[in-house]
Each structure stands twice: as C-alpha cells, then as structure tokens.
Amino acid sequence: MPAYVLKNVRPLGGDATDVVLADGVIAAVGADAPAPEGAVVLDATGHVLLPGLVDLHTHLREPGREDAETVESGTRAAAAGGFTAVHAMANTSPVADTAGVVEQVWRLGQEAGWVDVHPVGAVTVGLAGDHLAELGAMADSKARVRVFSDDGKCVHDPVLMRRALEYVKAFDGVVAQHAQEPRLTEGAQMHEGVVSAEIGLAGWPAVAEEAIIARDVLLAEHVGSRLHVCHLSTRGSVEIVRWAKARGIAVTAEVTPHHLALTDELARGYDPTFKVNPPLRTADDVEAVREGLADGTIDIVATDHAPHPVEDKDCEWASAAFGMTGLETALSVVQEAMVDTGRLTWADVARVLSTNPARIGRVDDQHGRPIAVGEPANLVLVDPAATRVVDGAAQQTASVNTPFRGRTLPGRVVATFLRGRATVLDGTPVVAA
Numbered sequence: 232m233p234a235y236v237l238k239n240v241r242p243l244g245g246d247a248t249d250v251v252l253a254d255g256v257i258a259a260v261g262a263d264a265p266a267p268e269g270a271v272v273l274d275a276t277g278h279v280l281l282p283g284l285v286d287l288h289t290h291l292r293e294p295g296r297e298d299a300e301t302v303e304s305g306t307r308a309a310a311a312g313g314f315t316a317v318h319a320m321a322n323t324s325p326v327a328d329t330a331g332v333v334e335q336v337w338r339l340g341q342e343a344g345w346v347d348v349h350p351v352g353a354v355t356v357g358l359a360g361d362h363l364a365e366l367g368a369m370a371d372s373k374a375r376v377r378v379f380s381d382d383g384k385c386v387h388d389p390v391l392m393r394r395a396l397e398y399v400k401a402f403d404g405v406v407a408q409h410a411q412e413p414r415l416t417e418g419a420q421m422h423e424g425v426v427s428a429e430i431g432l433a434g435w436p437a438v439a440e441e442a443i444i445a446r447d448v449l450l451a452e453h454v455g456s457r458l459h460v461c462h463l464s465t466r467g468s469v470e471i472v473r474w475a476k477a478r479g480i481a482v483t484a485e486v487t488p489h490h491l492a493l494t495d496e497l498a499r500g501y502d503p504t505f506k507v508n509p510p511l512r513t514a515d516d517v518e519a520v521r522e523g524l525a526d527g528t529i530d531i532v533a534t535d536h537a538p539h540p541v542e543d544k545d546c547e548w549a550s551a552a553f554g555m556t557g558l559e560t561a562l563s564v565v566q567e568a569m570v571d572t573g574r575l576t577w578a579d580v581a582r583v584l585s586t587n588p589a590r591i592g593r594v595d596d597q598h599g600r601p602i603a604v605g606e607p608a609n610l611v612l613v614d615p616a617a618t619r620v621v622d623g624a625a626q627q628t629a630s631v632n633t634p635f636r637g638r639t640l641p642g643r644v645v646a647t648f649l650r651g652r653a654t655v656l657d658g659t660p661v662v663a664a
C-alpha cells in the first residue's frame with residue numbers, strides 16, 4: 232500500500248496545506264510536510280478534504296434481494312460517494328434479527344473491503360412488530376450492533392417501543408425509528424396535500440409521521456434512553472425535535488438528500504422513480520428541513536439508499552416499490568442545497584455527514600475523526616468546482632432508480648481512503664490488489 236501526499240488540499244474547506252497518509256494513518260499535516268520515499272503525490276489544489284462519510288441508513292439488500300444490490304455493489308457505490316462506513320438496514324430476507332444474520336452481513340462487508348459495514352439489527356422478530364428480537368445477542372456478536380431499527384416498518388406498539396428503548400441502554404445502543412402511523416397511511420402513495428388531491432393518488436399525511444415522533448420523544452424521555460428519528464421530512468417533525476432537544480431529551484434526527492432537494496410536485500409525472508417513503512413533501516417542508524439541518528435540530532444527513540430492480544419501478548405508480556438510490560449523489564446534493572446556498576460550511580458538512588453519524592452509530596473510534604496526525608486515514612477528497620450530469624447506468628450501485636437522473640450536480644468525489652488505502656482514485660473505484 233503506497234503512502235499518499237495530498238498537495239495543496241483544503242482540510243474541512245480551510246487554508247491549503249499538504250496532508251500525508253502512511254501506514255493507515257494521517258502521518259503529517261503542513262506545507263511541504265516530509266513524505267516517505269515512493270509516496271504517490273496527488274495535486275489536490277482547490278480540493279476539499281473531509282473525514283470519510285458515514286451513512287447511518289443504507290439498504291444493501293443482501294441477503295435476499297441481490298437482484299437490487301449486493302453488499303459488494305452497494306459498498307462500492309458508497310466508496311464512490313465518499314463514504315468509509317455504512318450502517319446496513321435490517322429489512323433483508325432473512326431479516327437481520329439474529330446474531331447469525333448480522334455477522335453474515337458484517338463478514339460480507341469485510342470481504343468486499345470498500346467501506347466498514349455496520350449492520351443494523353431489527354427491533355422485532357421478522358420486522359413483524361410482535362416480539363423483541365435478540366438485541367443483546369446482536370450487540371455482543373462480532374458485528375457489535377449498536378443501532379436497532381425495523382426500518383421500512385414503524386415499531387408501532389408503544390409497549391414494544393418502550394421495551395426496546397429500555398433494553399438498548401444496557402449496551403449504549405439506539406433505536407432508529409421509521410416514524411409512520413400505519414393506520415393513517417393505509418394505501419398511501421404520496422404526500423397528502425394539494426398535489427395528491429389534484430392527481431388523484433392516496434395521501435400520506437404529515438401527521439402520520441409527526442404523531443409517532445411526538446410519542447417516541449416522550450417515551451425516550453420517560454425511560455431515559457436514546458432515540459434516533461429516521462428520514463424526518465416535515466416542518467412539524469422539525470418543530471417536535473426542536474422542542475424535545477430544548478427539553479433535554481436524547482433524540483437525534485436525520486434528513487435524506489432527497490427530502491432536502493425535491494418536492495411532491497415531481498409526482499405529477501407519475502414516474503415511480505419519485506415514489507419514496509416517507510414521501511417527497513412540499514416546498515415549505517423542504518425549507519423547514521434545510522433550516523433544521525442548518526441550526527442543528529437535525530443532526531445528520533443519511534442517504535436511505537434504497538435500490539430497487541427495474542421491474543419494481545418500471546410499472547404504474549400504485550404498484551411500484553418505495554425508495555430511491557442515494558449513496559453516489561448525497562454529497563453533491565448537500566453541496567447544492569446547503570453549501571452553495573451559504574447555509575453550511577464544509578466543516579458543517581463534515582459534522583452532518585461524518586462526525587455526528589459516527590457518534591450516533593458508536594463507530595467514532597474509527598470514523599468522523601479530526602484531520603490530525605495519528606488519526607485513522609479515513610478520508611474523502613472532493614472537488615467542489617467540478618460538475619457532472621447524473622447517469623444512473625454509469626453509477627456503481629446495481630440499481631438505476633436515482634431521482635437525480637439527468638440533473639447537473641456540483642462537486643465530485645476525487646478519492647476516498649479507507650485506513651490509508653485508496654478505495655477510489657480519480658473518481659473511479661480501485662479494486663484492492
């Protein structure tokens with residue numbers, strides 16, 4: 232594994248300097264820092280260096296839906312998007328509700344070698360919402376699970392939710408809730424509002440998300456546990472989380488790139504690429520989640536990368552699957568929505584896409600670290616001045632359901648480093664020798 236010198240790079244978007252990576256760590260920082268013999272010198276003039284991105288919410292689909300994605304293809308996509316760690320959601324087949332399945336996913340991640348894969352454990356057996364899964368055994372397994380979620384389904388029973396919140400305290404875990412009141416969303420196809428009424432699709436009201444978040448922050452307060460809110464999408468949800476944080480409740484929240492950028496107006500074309508759960512909301516909700524991310528109410532951006540095979544998307548809206556890909560566009564969408572609009576600095580981007588998700592997922596011993604000598608060299612090099620036209624077929628993910636297809640987005644991941652090894656160079660994944 233060669234050493235690397237990143238010449239004239241801007242750590243966290245600050246002043247240009249040189250950064251040397253050797254033996255898996257950041258070996259030196261400073262203009263003309265001494266480099267080991269044989270080091271590969273990369274001219275990084277104008278490029279921004281961030282800690283490797285950490286996704287708290289990725290669907291890798293393996294085991295069970297390898298036609299949509301495998302651990303290998305999904306983590307290759309993650310590396311291409313600048314990630315060095317992902318949390319793999321539990322709604323696989325079989326469900327990741329036992330130590331055996333989470334260890335299998337963890338091992339597949341190790342074998343692929345693109346990023347660190349941290350499996351999420353299911354909260355309930357089979358995501359069925361009836362009985363708690365073996366949370367302790369998953370926590371104690373080789374996969375060291377700390378994040379538990381029935382994502383795709385809401386843990387609806389308040390007694391089970393309470394028990395899960397109590398149980399995970401024993402190993403410093405967190406319950407990540409997919410906040411969706413099932414009765415209020417039966418048959419729902421898109422956001423309930425003016426557009427759904429005009430085009431005649433059944434609506435998913437904001438209150439179905441907000442009611443669960445309100446209940447869960449109160450439960451988290453009652454039992455003194457950590458709650459994480461997945462893919463928050465409405466103004467009301469931002470207000471509830473803001474209230475809960477002011478009250479001292481240990482709640483964290485995520486927003487997806489698509490909820491920062493897209494609205495329910497896109498449903499007018501009946502293109503199921505834009506069908507997602509929770510649904511794309513209104514322009515006012517988009518404004519509210521941007522404000523919430525800027526003021527720290529929302530802690531992180533998580534992709535909710537949800538690959539689906541063509542046959543599950545290339546059909547009429549009502550029968551199409553919910554979900555869109557996101558790993559390879561996340562950083563560009565955040566740049567366009569938040570950095571280029573002056574709402575976040577690059578240091579803030581490092582916070583919401585690396586430091587905070589690493590801390591919430593308890594992988595902050597390796598990820599989301601400062602750019603300083605001796606730290607693990609988990610890093611991403613970004614060219615913010617570049618632009619590109621998104622082409623689903625040209626991406627690393629095995630699925631093409633990107634809502635940004637054909638759009639010109641700013642920024643390009645030039646290189647990604649996992650413990651000093653380049654997983655991506657010149658924008659292209661590098662197969663390990």
Ligand SMILES: NC(=O)N[C@@H](CC(=O)O)C(=O)O
Binds near residue numbers: 508
């Ligand atoms: N977001 C989605 O629309 N779909 C996700 C499930 C989920 O995140 O709820 C999926 O697994 O496809």
Ligand SMILES: [Zn+2]
Binds near residue numbers: 382384409461509
């Ligand atoms: Zn979900």
Ligand SMILES: [Zn+2]
Binds near residue numbers: 288290320382537
């Ligand atoms: Zn999800």
